[in-house]
Amino acid sequence: MTAIRPHFATALNGDSTALRALTRYVHRVGEGLGVGPESTWCELGDEPTAYVALEQHRGRNDMALVWDVRHGWAAVVETHSGEDMLVLAYFGPDPLPVSADVVAFTKRVLAGEPAGQLDPPVCAPADFGRLRQFI
Numbered sequence: 001m002t003a004i005r006p007h008f009a010t011a012l013n014g015d016s017t018a019l020r021a022l023t024r025y026v027h028r029v030g031e032g033l034g035v036g037p038e039s040t041w042c043e044l045g046d047e048p049t050a051y052v053a054l055e056q057h058r059g060r061n062d063m064a065l066v067w068d069v070r071h072g073w074a075a076v077v078e079t080h081s082g083e084d085m086l087v088l089a090y091f092g093p094d095p096l097p098v099s100a101d102v103v104a105f106t107k108r109v110l111a112g113e114p115a116g117q118l119d120p121p122v123c124a125p126a127d128f129g130r131l132r133q134f135i
Helices: 005-011 015-032 099-110 128-134
Strands: 040-043 049-058 061-068 072-077 086-090
Touching: 015 040, 015 049, 015 099, 015 128, 049 099, 061 099, 072 099, 086 099
Parallel strands: none
Antiparallel strands: 040 049, 049 061, 061 072, 072 086
16 A cells, blocks of 8 residues: 555645644634634644544544545544444545535534435545645
8 A cells, every 4th residue: 555645745845844734724624613723633644634523422422523535524423442433424525625614514414414425435636735725
């Protein structure tokens, strides 16, 4: 498997710039959902990933948004049992949608409305240059 990080970092002129752009993008999503930067996390790694903790719960379980470059955004329920998170819905085939669209998707999921898709999308290769607006 080819690591995505070099492509990501190259598109954004290096690791520090890429991480700054991804961090700001994730913070923008969190801000739109009413959570601060302390409730978000992201890393470049071989495959860049991100996490946004949500204040809402399903029963006793926490809810979150997770992101990776292969499947984009997903609304999930954390099980606290050491199992994988349960995916409620995937945003769709765009791995880097504008933050307002991610916020609208998440609000629909939280309201119990149909949103996104149930199966993991096959995302087109991400145009990481779209994150330049966050540099």
